[in-house]
Each structure stands twice: as structure tokens, then as C-alpha cells.
Amino acid sequence: MLHPGAGSSRRGPLTSRPLATAVSALAEEPRAPLAELSDPAAVLAGLMDLHGSVSLARELSQLDRAAPSSAPPPAAGARAEVRALAADRLGELAEALDHVFAAPFHRRNKLPDAGAVLATLEQTGVLPARSRAGRALAHAAGQLWGPFGELADRVLGRIRLETRALREELAPSLRALGPGAARLERLDAAISAATQKRRERALAELVPGLARAFARGLRGAVAALPEEAGIEEIAGWFGQDRWLGRELQRMELVVQAALAHEAGRLLALVDGAAAAGEPA
Numbered sequence: 001m002l003h004p005g006a007g008s009s010r011r012g013p014l015t016s017r018p019l020a021t022a023v024s025a026l027a028e029e030p031r032a033p034l035a036e037l038s039d040p041a042a043v044l045a046g047l048m049d050l051h052g053s054v055s056l057a058r059e060l061s062q063l064d065r066a067a068p069s070s071a072p073p074p075a076a077g078a079r080a081e082v083r084a085l086a087a088d089r090l091g092e093l094a095e096a097l098d099h100v101f102a103a104p105f106h107r108r109n110k111l112p113d114a115g116a117v118l119a120t121l122e123q124t125g126v127l128p129a130r131s132r133a134g135r136a137l138a139h140a141a142g143q144l145w146g147p148f149g150e151l152a153d154r155v156l157g158r159i160r161l162e163t164r165a166l167r168e169e170l171a172p173s174l175r176a177l178g179p180g181a182a183r184l185e186r187l188d189a190a191i192s193a194a195t196q197k198r199r200e201r202a203l204a205e206l207v208p209g210l211a212r213a214f215a216r217g218l219r220g221a222v223a224a225l226p227e228e229a230g231i232e233e234i235a236g237w238f239g240q241d242r243w244l245g246r247e248l249q250r251m252e253l254v255v256q257a258a259l260a261h262e263a264g265r266l267l268a269l270v271d272g273a274a275a276a277g278e279p280a
Contacts, residue, residue, distance in 0.1 A: 079274040082173045086270045089166050090263045097155055097259065101252040105238075110147045114235040117244075120144055126222060127229060137222060141215040148214065148251070152207045155255050160203070163262040170270065180276030188269050206254055213250060217243045 105111050112120070121127045124140040171189070175182040221243040225233055237244040 083270050093162050104248050109151050118231055118234045141218050145211050145214050152251055159259050174273040177273055181273035184273050184276050214247050217247055
């Protein structure tokens with residue numbers, strides 16, 4: 001059983017599978033890998049619409065016309081301090097998310113227990129009519145998914161908000177590392193703004209994908225129930241190697257991948273700016 005406070009074996013969020021792999025894992029049919037994903041230019045172009053392309057071109061033109069900075073060189077250790085701050089904040093976020101999934105059924109998450117799940121299945125007519133429960137099953141899946149979807153929305157939203165706030169907080173320190181670092185920070189900001197809509201659209205598909213996987217899993221779990229199913233059979237769904245436990249593990253992997261995606265972008269910027277700020 002996944003009791004409050006029980007942990008599970010997981011890889012660290014900052015080293016989890018790529019976001020593309022997590023999204024592919026949510027699909028009902030396996031997706032073939034896209035060859036063009038190996039070309040960074042093709043990936044960038046695919047993330048921009050016409051408005052984004054025009055906006056990026058304008059920002060690049062302004063970067064080319066920008067006057068060289070006359071700011072004094074950064075103090076010794078400034079690059080290490082920026083990197084340490086970014087790593088510490090991202091580590092704190094990873095730890096907080098790990099705490100959520102270590103005890104997913106804590107009352108703060110408002111997930112249903114076995115009794116509530118059983119009541120929903122009975123109220124929607126799923127249990128008395130398992131062999132012909134298509135519409136009833138869809139209704140039950142929608143009701144049961146509600147609090148799980150709210151949890152997924154909340155943690156994914158926290159990742160977006162906190163990594164965005166950290167990016168804004170780090171910007172002045174990155175620009176202070178030197179002219180090269182300042183140019184890189186502005187370029188990154190321009191690319192992020194130009195691709196924001198498409199990136200957010202892709203991330204917005206994560207929760208609906210989890211919901212569809214949840215409904216498929218419920219359908220299989222209901223079909224496997226004995227004729228006279230009761231609270232004991234429903235409670236069995238909460239085990240880590242059973243349907244509901246696996247759905248929570250799937251959600252956690254998606255959250256880990258989303259954090260790895262955002263953290264990777266941010267740490268790559270910090271490392272790039274630090275390298276650009278190195279004295280010649």
C-alpha cells in the first residue's frame with residue numbers, strides 16, 4: 001500500500017528522463033523518434049510561430065546594435081556563487097516535489113481513499129454493470145481523476161512559477177559576469193519569449209495525457225475485478241505495483257521530467273554565462 005509517508009524508489013528529478021520521453025510514454029500508441037530532433041535549429045524553428053520569429057529577429061537586431069558594456073569585471077568567485085545559488089534553489093524545489101510524492105495520500109493532497117473510490121464506482125454504476133460500463137466508466141474516471149489532476153496541475157504549476165522566478169532573480173547576476181555573459185542572457189531571454197507559446201502548449205498536454213492514461217488503467221483494473229468486488233479489492237489498487245500505484249508513479253515521472261527540462265535549461269544558461277564571463 002502507498003501509505004502516507006511511504007517512499008518509492010526513484011531517480012533524482014534533476015537527472016530524470018527527457019521530457020520528450022515522458023510525453024511519449026503518455027501516448028496510447030508508441031511514437032517513433034523524430035530524426036530532426038537531433039538538429040537544434042530544427043527544434044528551435046519548430047517551437048516558433050510567425051510572431052515569435054519576427055520578435056526574435058527584432059531582439060537579435062537590437063543585440064547587434066548594443067554598445068559594449070563598460071562595467072567593471074565581476075569579483076572573484078562571482079561565477080561560482082551564481083551557479084551555487086541556481087543549484088541550491090533547484091535542489092530545494094526537487095526536494096519539495098519529492099516530499100509530495102513520498103506521501104501522496106497525505107490529507108493536504110485530497111486524494112480519495114479506497115472507500116471513496118468504491119463509493120464512486122458504486123454511485124456511477126460501474127460495479128453492478130462492469131461488462132457494459134462504457135459510459136458509466138468514463139463518468140467514474142472523470143470523477144476519480146479530479147483530485148489527481150489537481151495535484152498534477154499544482155506541482156507542474158509550481159515548477160513553472162519557481163523556475164521562472166529563479167530565472168528572473170538570476171538575470172542581473174548573470175549580466176554582471178561580463179559583456180559576453182550579458183549578451184548570452186539577453187539572447188536566452190529573447191529565444192524564451194519567442195518560443196514561450198509553443199513550449200507552454202506542449203507542457204499543457206502533460207495533464208490531459210495523464211488523465212487519459214488514468215482512464216485506460218481504470219478500465220483494465222475494473223475488468224479484472226471479481227464479480228463480488230468490495231473494499232478489499234479496491235484497496236489492492238493502492239499498492240505500488242498495482243494500477244493506482246503505477247498511475248502515481250507515472251505522474252511522478254512526468255513531474256520529474258518537467259523539472260529536469262526546466263532545470264536543464266536554466267543550468268545550461270548559468271554555465272554558458274559563466275563560461276562567457278571568463279577572462280580571455
